[in-house]
Amino acid sequence: MPTEKSNPTMKDVAREAGVAIATVSKVVNGLPVGKEYRVRVEKAIKKLNYQVNSYAQGLRNDRTRTIQVIIPNLTNPFFAELVNCIVKELAQRDYRTMLCMTDGDPSLEQAHVLTAKQHMADGIICLSYNPTLQVPENVPLVSIDRYFGAKIPCVSSDNYGGGRLAAEKLMENGCGRLAFLRVGTSLASETNKRKDGFVSACEERGVPYALKIIDDGTPYSEFEAFLREHLHGGRLDFDGIFCVTDALAFWTRNTLQGMGIRVPKDVQIIGYDGVRRFGTADLPCSTIVQPLAGIAETCVDLVLDGHPEKAPSLICLPVSYACGGTTRQ
């Protein structure tokens, strides 16, 4: 197996080039140096394969080309796919990713945000569940899916439009009795707007609907109880269900099938997120697709701009519908 010697130091380069260390330092840092010296130093750097210590450089410039990404976990395929897009987008601009996972723990999120500057991150992209997150002024922060106020830009999919689109697609597919299922924090967040959009489309068309909303951490058996309450003689009161995530839509499909309800024949289901199985295979359900690459690109644009406080406070990117087998089309 091939190996490499330890990196040479600036001193080694100076000796090789026959110049002072200060001269090497000037060349490395782009300061003016006589042409002859520059050529000698550059030759020595090449010959020794000297690598600039970008860490020390970062300390001098107060810039490390590192962005801290804060996310609950990578177990949820939506988060994994989102981080995948962000890391790729940052790498394209020659930025590195410091990845912090929080499992949605508010105190851990707070700690990561407050120590970002200490760890010399140039900025933060954060998907936080913590509505009282304290954001330091000395490091730019871009939030995903949670609005913190006018000075912190928030990037999300068009949750309201997505909720409307789900209701409209169910109605187009012939559904006339709808339900919305949601698990999530009761605290204000952009994803709450999925419900608002859904309700507005139902009311506009005069289509009856039911809502079942439970808090994070509540067992899914509450949804099962809700579905059973609405089961009469082997038939469900609803023929179309919008679920707040694909994970919930997938669970709902399996649960209904376990009750002898046929999906999509008896009941059609639409989820939200649009992450494909194994990254590239089919969709687990019909869904409202979030534009993850666009969300990642927008977050990176804003955080690298350095003045996110001057950016729009909320940027919603358009969603689309995709049939994944739990609707007729």
Add this chain to the structure above:
Amino acid sequence: MPTEKSNPTMKDVAREAGVAIATVSKVVNGLPVGKEYRVRVEKAIKKLNYQVNSYAQGLRNDRTRTIQVIIPNLTNPFFAELVNCIVKELAQRDYRTMLCMTDGDPSLEQAHVLTAKQHMADGIICLSYNPTLQVPENVPLVSIDRYFGAKIPCVSSDNYGGGRLAAEKLMENGCGRLAFLRVGTSLASETNKRKDGFVSACEERGVPYALKIIDDGTPYSEFEAFLREHLHGGRLDFDGIFCVTDALAFWTRNTLQGMGIRVPKDVQIIGYDGVRRFGTADLPCSTIVQPLAGIAETCVDLVLDGHPEKAPSLICLPVSYACGGTTRQ
């Protein structure tokens, strides 16, 4: 929205405590200082909420408590779950994760490995597809699933044992004509042993088997052609198939069902990896489960030990079998 002032500097702490900056520096760096001075500095640090610049500290100590994790992508749920476990394990030991994605590009993997020291990573955990990866001597590296030689510890699931287990489970479930499907690099890697274990169990029991192995990048239509060649009068020549990953097992199940073959009634399928849908829901297929938390813990142990060259060169952790609906049990 609450905000925070910029961090105070060491100078501010010195002024507040009425001591020299050098005294503050000594306290912060754990060097001996008269007790009275230490108490004054500690009080000032607390009062001003001074945060040590761990970046500058890292530069002095040549230690940053940062590990570079190199992985092809997070789109594949197996990689996402593995990184999830590694980041958690590192965080528990107060280490941070610099995440690099490579899409399996050998030159990108090489670049990340060679610049790790330059970016002051204390070590590298790497899942590489590059058999000729040059590993520098100045930074500890632990490899997952690829053996680079005696000096670089490689951690993997027990691929050979897993291949045997898959064959044995199919036979226990009544299968008598087996096949193994694999997509992957033809270069030596630990995952090749899945085939070797499978073959050894088949030969030991005198059970006939077929192998279909295609290179990364070859379209899956080659597998479909292989399956169709072995389809006679609506029946497949095989009644048990072992697939090298769950992703391939999932594809194979769908493809066979599309040909009118019932799974698991006519053909039983076992994959490899064991990542659950949406992180917590059911398995996409029956599978050999990799011990991801154990792999992560072992990698972190080895990379933080600082002398991986003294560690065993190959560590294989035990796998287990889980029924996920594509076998009878």
